[in-house]
Each structure stands twice: as structure tokens, then as C-alpha cells.
Amino acid sequence: MRLKVTIKIDKPLRRGLKIAMNQNSSKWVDIKYERLGDFCYYLGRLGHVDRDCNVMQVAQDEVKEVVYKYGP
Numbered sequence: 001m002r003l004k005v006t007i008k009i010d011k012p013l014r015r016g017l018k019i020a021m022n023q024n025s026s027k028w029v030d031i032k033y034e035r036l037g038d039f040c041y042y043l044g045r046l047g048h049v050d051r052d053c054n055v056m057q058v059a060q061d062e063v064k065e066v067v068y069k070y071g072p
């Protein structure tokens with residue numbers, strides 16, 4: 001399924017959403033984004049790339065391995 005939506009770009013992008021299948025069950029659906037501009041895969045925010053991410057650089061100084069919340 002492909003959707004065109006309006007999003008608030010000052011918030012992290014949603015990685016997925018729960019869809020109600022019926023009254024008793026729901027299913028998690030991953031969201032894929034196309035044609036994003038500069039995107040930080042660490043924070044999930046538009047406007048900068050992860051190599052310029054101040055938050056990720058602070059995290060790298062504190063821990064050995066930084067875990068990205070967003071993938072390709």
C-alpha cells in the first residue's frame with residue numbers, strides 16, 4: 001500500500017503504526033519513506049544527516065556502539 005500524507009517535520013518520523021485487524025487484534029506495520037531530504041537515521045529527523053548529528057556525537061562519546069533507530 002502506498003499513501004501520501006502530511007507530516008510534522010519537527011518531530012521524528014514514525015517507524016510504523018498499529019492497524020486494527022478486528023475488535024480483538026491489531027498488527028504492526030512498518031513505514032517506508034521515499035525521497036527524503038537530509039535525514040538523520042539516529043534520531044529519525046529531517047534537516048541534517050547523522051554524520052552532522054550533535055546528539056549522536058554525544059552518544060558516541062559515552063558508549064562504544066551507537067544503535068540507530070532507523071534503517072534504510
Ligand SMILES: [Zn+2]
Nearest residue numbers: 040042043053
Ligand atoms: Zn541527528
